[in-house]
Amino acid sequence: MKIGIGNDHTAVALKNEIMKHLESRGFEVVNYGTDETTSFNYALAGETVAEAVVRGDVDCGIAICGTGIGISIACNKVNGIRACVCSEPFSAKLSKQHNNSNVLCFGARVVGSELAKMIVDEWVNATYEGGRHAERVQTIMDIESKNC
Numbered sequence: 001m002k003i004g005i006g007n008d009h010t011a012v013a014l015k016n017e018i019m020k021h022l023e024s025r026g027f028e029v030v031n032y033g034t035d036e037t038t039s040f041n042y043a044l045a046g047e048t049v050a051e052a053v054v055r056g057d058v059d060c061g062i063a064i065c066g067t068g069i070g071i072s073i074a075c076n077k078v079n080g081i082r083a084c085v086c087s088e089p090f091s092a093k094l095s096k097q098h099n100n101s102n103v104l105c106f107g108a109r110v111v112g113s114e115l116a117k118m119i120v121d122e123w124v125n126a127t128y129e130g131g132r133h134a135e136r137v138q139t140i141m142d143i144e145s146k147n148c
């Protein structure tokens with residue numbers, strides 16, 4: 001699986017740790033984020049990783065800012081994206097199984113690196129269950145289409 005990762009200036013160190021962690025587990029990771037700690041607009045970072053997911057350049061995305069909130073809002077403005085902010089592994093797993101999330105977000109000022117790795121592991125190892133969830137996810141995408 002190929003994973004795109006994006007971040008703002010608050011999340012450079014955590015992004016690097018997560019990249020190393022994923023690569024050590026055999027994932028290919030594409031870095032779309034900033035590597036500088038000077039101010040970088042989280043909305044642009046989110047847009048870049050989200051567009052890479054929608055284009056199919058990567059299979060899914062991880063987006064990190066200070067809280068995970070701003071970057072997730074930006075990601076969700078790109079058609080086709082279901083980005084979820086998760087601060088613990090349970091929600092990360094369920095966001096894939098039930099909501100078919102295609103971008104995982106979290107906050108570098110919220111979670112430490114060990115917790116972030118657990119969140120990422122649960123998410124990348126989870127599978128969308130479809131079934132009763134499919135109609136609900138389709139409803140979300142219909143709302144998006146109606147509001148383009």
Ligand code: RB5
Pocket residue numbers: 008010042065066067068069070071
């Ligand atoms: C940057 O200071 C901060 O606002 C950003 O990283 C993020 O937390 C926004 O939601």
